[in-house]
Amino acid sequence: MTMTVLVERTETLCNGIKLLQLIHPEGQNLPTFEAGAHIDVHLGNSLMRQYSLCNSPSEQHRYHIAVLEDAQSRGGSQYVHQHIQAGQTLQISAPRNVFSLAQTHSKAVLLAGGIGITPLLAMAEQFLVNQVDFQLVYCCKSPEHIAFTGRLSQPDLRDKVVFVHDDLISHPELLQAFLPSAHEHHHLYTCGPNGFMQTVFAQAKSIGWQDAQLHQESFKADLNTQTHRHFQIQIASSGDVFDIPATQSITQTLEENGYFIPVSCEQGVCGTCITHVIEGEIEHCDQFLTEEEKASNKIFTPCCSRAKSDLLVLDL
Numbered sequence: 143m144t145m146t147v148l149v150e151r152t153e154t155l156c157n158g159i160k161l162l163q164l165i166h167p168e169g170q171n172l173p174t175f176e177a178g179a180h181i182d183v184h185l186g187n188s189l190m191r192q193y194s195l196c197n198s199p200s201e202q203h204r205y206h207i208a209v210l211e212d213a214q215s216r217g218g219s220q221y222v223h224q225h226i227q228a229g230q231t232l233q234i235s236a237p238r239n240v241f242s243l244a245q246t247h248s249k250a251v252l253l254a255g256g257i258g259i260t261p262l263l264a265m266a267e268q269f270l271v272n273q274v275d276f277q278l279v280y281c282c283k284s285p286e287h288i289a290f291t292g293r294l295s296q297p298d299l300r301d302k303v304v305f306v307h308d309d310l311i312s313h314p315e316l317l318q319a320f321l322p323s324a325h326e327h328h329h330l331y332t333c334g335p336n337g338f339m340q341t342v343f344a345q346a347k348s349i350g351w352q353d354a355q356l357h358q359e360s361f362k363a364d365l366n367t368q369t370h371r372h373f374q375i376q377i378a379s380s381g382d383v384f385d386i387p388a389t390q391s392i393t394q395t396l397e398e399n400g401y402f403i404p405v406s407c408e409q410g411v412c413g414t415c416i417t418h419v420i421e422g423e424i425e426h427c428d429q430f431l432t433e434e435e436k437a438s439n440k441i442f443t444p445c446c447s448r449a450k451s452d453l454l455v456l457d458l
């Protein structure tokens with residue numbers, strides 16, 4: 143179910159990041175949300191994208207989302223940057239949370255990689271309200287890439303924020319300066335590129351942090367990751383076979399070759415692209431299918447999922 147919101151204002155936060163302030167069209171309160179929550183935003187070009195809410199969860203009169211313009215974008219971020227303006231309405235979902243805060247904290251560490259700052263800023267706001275001891279480590283390329291500079295420099299927050307402009311993936315040892323030793327009620331939250339989050343978790347685990355204390359969020363399937371491998375897709379009806387490179391999705395490759403599978407989110411959360419598989423072993427990368435559906439090895443989401451076997455035969 144969707145609801146209509148008004149884009150009350152937009153703002154360029156820094157290099158390539160655009161903030162949208164969304165309000166109820168008649169000025170009423172919006173549904174409440176928890177820190178870490180996101181909304182689905184239906185864009186006018188029939189795409190849907192998920193964006194984290196980055197304002198304080200104590201605010202009920204508005205939602206803030208911030209969108210990074212992605213040069214590799216296939217519609218979502220480019221649409222937001224080029225077409226969405228103050229005064230227009232948008233269809234959005236109610237907030238959902240798949241990145242919730244733990245019940246109890248004695249200390250929290252928030253590690254943001256680039257645009258991954260968005261859900262972590264809402265968490266920082268919540269910790270301020272709850273008087274939880276925390277540190278926000280914000281890693282980005284340069285000072286020109288820092289978003290929310292106004293909010294992060296305010297007195298209640300500035301002493302809790304550290305900016306890092308080094309490449310932590312290449313120099314993971316630098317993370318140790320920001321990772322306290324693990325205690326029972328310490329929690330670490332990270333959001334950013336997959337490689338960044340993997341590095342953060344590896345370093346935390348190396349000094350004793352347990353899985354239950356580590357929390358991450360990534361909406362976007364990272365097709366540039368080294369872990370993805372090349373495989374082939376066969377179209378059952380025609381017998382056509384296509385190579386799927388490690389850096390491209392199945393739907394992208396098929397579209398380039400004249401086979402169109404409907405897509406919307408392209409991130410494995412909406413289910414629009416579900417396709418039946420006749421042969422081969424699926425590598426599920428979505429958050430939509432149930433564990434039973436995944437185990438059946440009969441359907442998958444080719445916008446982000448891949449193959450464990452060398453060949454997948456699709457019922458197309």
Ligand code: FES
Nearest residue numbers: 406408413415445
């Ligand atoms: S397009 Fe949304 S799950 Fe594939």
